[in-house]
Amino acid sequence: MIDPMVFKTSRELARSKLDKDNAMNSFGYWIDVENKWERYDKPAELIDFLSIHRTHAHKLNEFIADAGELSPEESEWMKQYIQLYTNVSRLLATTGNTGDLRHDLLETLVSWRLIKQYYPESCNILDFGAGAARYGVMSYLDHPNTTYTALDATLAAYTLQNMVLSYLDILQGDESLFEYLDYEALGRPLPDLASSSFHRTHIPTWVAKDLLVPKTQDVVVLSHVHGELSKEDFLRMVDFIDISLNDEGIVFVRSELTWGDTRDYWNTVDLHGLELVEELGKLGLLPIHTESLGGYLTTVFAKQDSQHFKNACAKEQTDECVLWELKHSREITLYAARQYTRKHLGLLAKSGQPALIVGNDNPLFEQFDGQSVAQNSSENAVLNETALGQLRQGDSELSELVAGNDHVVVLSEQCRSYANAMKIEADLSQHYDCQFAIRRCYPFYGVLILSKQYLLETDSHFDSPIFHINDLK
Numbered sequence: 001m002i003d004p005m006v007f008k009t010s011r012e013l014a015r016s017k018l019d020k021d022n023a024m025n026s027f028g029y030w031i032d033v034e035n036k037w038e039r040y041d042k043p044a045e046l047i048d049f050l051s052i053h054r055t056h057a058h059k060l061n062e063f064i065a066d067a068g069e070l071s072p073e074e075s076e077w078m079k080q081y082i083q084l085y086t087n088v089s090r091l092l093a094t095t096g097n098t099g100d101l102r103h104d105l106l107e108t109l110v111s112w113r114l115i116k117q118y119y120p121e122s123c124n125i126l127d128f129g130a131g132a133a134r135y136g137v138m139s140y141l142d143h144p145n146t147t148y149t150a151l152d153a154t155l156a157a158y159t160l161q162n163m164v165l166s167y168l169d170i171l172q173g174d175e176s177l178f179e180y181l182d183y184e185a186l187g188r189p190l191p192d193l194a195s196s197s198f199h200r201t202h203i204p205t206w207v208a209k210d211l212l213v214p215k216t217q218d219v220v221v222l223s224h225v226h227g228e229l230s231k232e233d234f235l236r237m238v239d240f241i242d243i244s245l246n247d248e249g250i251v252f253v254r255s256e257l258t259w260g261d262t263r264d265y266w267n268t269v270d271l272h273g274l275e276l277v278e279e280l281g282k283l284g285l286l287p288i289h290t291e292s293l294g295g296y297l298t299t300v301f302a303k304q305d306s307q308h309f310k311n312a313c314a315k316e317q318t319d320e321c322v323l324w325e326l327k328h329s330r331e332i333t334l335y336a337a338r339q340y341t342r343k344h345l346g347l348l349a350k351s352g353q354p355a356l357i358v359g360n361d362n363p364l365f366e367q368f369d370g371q372s373v374a375q376n377s378s379e380n381a382v383l384n385e386t387a388l389g390q391l392r393q394g395d396s397e398l399s400e401l402v403a404g405n406d407h408v409v410v411l412s413e414q415c416r417s418y419a420n421a422m423k424i425e426a427d428l429s430q431h432y433d434c435q436f437a438i439r440r441c442y443p444f445y446g447v448l449i450l451s452k453q454y455l456l457e458t459d460s461h462f463d464s465p466i467f468h469i470n471d472l473k
């Protein structure tokens with residue numbers, strides 16, 4: 001159990017060793033301008049953080065579509081995952097349930113599918129900015145002997161991680177958690193982590209440099225975190241990768257690599273704007289896989305001499321660029337956008353379902369031959385940009401056209417911002433009385449695909465919110 005005073009004292013001590021500016025920018029959640037992750041009045045308030053990815057609820061249906069049907073093994077993990085977080089929420093307070101856990105669950109299951117392609121068996125995982133320790137839970141469910149190290153710097157997250165990891169410790173029954181702050185608070189000598197056999201290790205970032213065991217980690221997870229840090233903490237994170245990743249290991253990054261504008265985030269702070277791709281490149285880590293999953297980019301990096309890199313090279317290339325030759329985040333994002341469009345237009349063409357394709361001011365329109373998707377069914381239609389304007393204004397002839405289609409694909413410069421794409425969707429829904437079940441939006445390339453129905457099977461467990469294990473029964 002982490003006492004807030006113990007946590008804060010330890011952090012203040014670490015900050016006091018830095019110069020003033022560095023101290024101000026270190027060991028805190030840079031974009032948490034409301035300080036939500038730093039204060040809680042009662043344990044019940046921490047329950048909300050167990051379903052933190054509800055903040056991506058606008059992408060939930062896309063995620064459900066991308067996850068498809070769960071395997072029997074994944075269904076079992078799903079039940080255990082929900083039971084586990086239901087239990088943790090009960091430990092925090094008997095009065096409250098978690099929020100809808102579907103998004104966090106999907107984040108975990110789908111990311112794990114990809115990590116397992118590189119490490120089908122147990123592996124050593126380092127999770128920087130570990131949130132509710134989802135990867136610790138998932139690795140425990142799949143391979144109890146996996147080692148998992150969580151690093152964090154905020155009071156709320158660190159407290160929760162301690163609780164989740166302690167709970168796993170009890171479940172596994174082998175007292176195999178190392179909690180740094182417990183040792184520090186009692187002034188106990190630290191064990192030698194290199195020769196210890198802890199399954200789980202929990203370390204605040206301010207002591208990580210000294211405690212991380214060099215070259216032990218197979219997977220470093222950076223999930224929804226690398227863009228949210230101060231420059232100082234971002235560079236520390238890169239340093240931790242440098243220290244701890246073994247030469248055959250991968251860095252698994254979930255979240256966009258580029259940020260439209262780094263100035264005045266929430267009108268308050270500037271983002272660091274450093275390129276993760278460039279910084280990892282300096283460590284010899286190159287991108288070997290990237291794709292948009294559940295609305296967020298997911299990129300895997302590996303060292304050039306590693307087997308993972310060689311395996312990636314041996315795969316057939318489907319793009320005009322070679323992924324690992326790309327040196328800038330933006331190029332990788334555009335690469336992923338092309339793959340995304342190719343994949344989803346391909347699925348659409350294969351389905352034979354009627355689709356309306358709107359575009360022509362966007363290079364993708366020609367590249368992916370919007371016409372060929374449209375020709376797949378006699379009911380399809382291809383409209384140009386002007387028509388998109390007419391559609392949005394409620395043109396009656398065009399209105400009928402839309403009404404007959406199950407999917408509307410807009411490949412347009414007008415969709416280059418998420419907000420704009422949402423406006424286009426709202427207009428189309430309102431004027432033509434379409435309820436689109438799924439929105440796929442890739443603003444970096446101006447892609448918006450609206451569908452009245454899923455193209456592939458989805459898992460019925462996700463049809464309604466999951467607040468509690470009872471919601472799965």
Ligand SMILES: C[S@@+](CC[C@H](N)C(=O)[O-])C[C@H]1O[C@@H](n2cnc3c(N)ncnc32)[C@H](O)[C@@H]1O
Pocket residue numbers: 026027028029030037052128129130131132134151152153154157158205222223224225228229230233
């Ligand atoms: C958006 S949450 C993502 C949590 C988790 N990675 C996930 O995907 O569920 C960001 C996480 O980064 C942590 N974090 C924020 N600033 C940090 C810093 N300077 N050093 C380490 N962790 C930090 C937060 O406490 C939180 O756990």
